[in-house]
Amino acid sequence: MALRPNPTLRQRRVGTELRRMREQAGLGGNQLARELGIHAAQVTQMETGKSGISVERLRTIAAACLCGNQPLIDALADMVSERGKGWWEKYRGTLSTDFLEIAELEANAHSISTWATTYVPGLQQTEDYAAAMFSRFTPSPPSHDLDARTSFRMQRKEAVRHGKTPYASFIHEAALRMQFGGPRVLADQLNHLVDDSLAGRISVRVVPFDLDTFPGGGENIMFIEGPVPELATLQMDTAMGSMYFDAQPSLTRHRDVFARLNSVALSEPESREFIRSIEYEMRGKYA
Template structure:
């Protein structure tokens, strides 16, 4: 009888035990590793059962690895890459680094008290080699002041209790450490509309604008404004973060809409967002002119509300 038959009764005992191990609730990072393994398999033209036969495991284990519920060792990763004839050595090594990750990160402390979406954003930012963002009606979270962030959360469509607002604001401010420490280079592309919408009132906005000018001098931070006067506005209607990975294949886009947070990582989606950001950079004001525009809007508000 063929030892690779798909009937579970014929699988080696060690493989059955491997399948029966407790499944975890995967983090975003673990889900991404699994998704990349699935892409690797699909690019090789293999179905899950075929890859399982090549590896000597059950199809169920292949499925659980590809959705991040079963851990992938570095050795297993290399077996999959070899079986799928993946010749992209930089990608395989970057995936191996992901498989080696075992230490908890600061955002893991919040998994019991916050929804998954903000934790996913922190994980994307915290693992990025470089960050870009575009916002059209709001100052990006990585540059918000305490007062501004509080006003944003308090003005949501669904009212939040003060304690929940405080929890979310504290989490957002903690995310900012990666850029305030100079750890991760960051470009913020901000539409002029975001500089004029008064979350919490004019005083809070003036404080926020002054803070933006100061943050634009932080090492590794590039702040550029897309003005109303732009004739060729190529931007999307949603706010987005583009996080560069160790290789382009592991870049990630997170966007916000009225329907919630969305994450994109397919090659076609990443290429589309790269093109959008390139066009936005082409029409955005240079850094010095951007600071001048922020100062002029702040002065205009001071004159109006004195």
């Protein structure tokens, strides 16, 4: 079987979980290779996602590593059985891998939570707001790249909005006031957030400036729950692009962040009223 030159995020995640199984069992790569009757290089290839793996081999590895976490094993078996390509693949070669991997995460999520501190989450952006966001980069992307990024973001949004994945959005007041595209674009964006909340598919809750807490760091983050807790993923926006975290201590810490947000954020009705007040303020700037 030919090696994958560019394994996807989920293919790499299967490999990561296989490595964790092996390490928790106290086995080296050479030891596991002997147990399986294969070369040590093949273990490395499986653990980096460069080599595919059958369900049978997955279960053999789990048994060799004395892994008794059957829900995790079954969830990984489902992942290695996946066939077909997602809608985002048509953008491969046009957009960077960062874009595609976020869409892949969202498509397989069992629930999504976002914490936005500097701008409205991508999954809730209007087309004008998204275009203004992408235009702010220096140097500015060429028009065809800007159009592709914006179109991709709108397709991501629609995929989540028309799916069945629960989505909880926590937004800091700072993100609600950042005027990407100017007051008119922001006012329309805020109106769109209220519509999202009223539709009942997305929970939108605000953390205002006057709250005496700021859970977590200052980055925009997305927490993706998988079929089992061990397969959750944290995605963080940074100036250098997206970063992904799947170590259990990091997942536990950020589950706590969202628990704290849930306890301190305004209720959904209060949040809608708060967002409306800023919208009216923005509309007053160009009335």
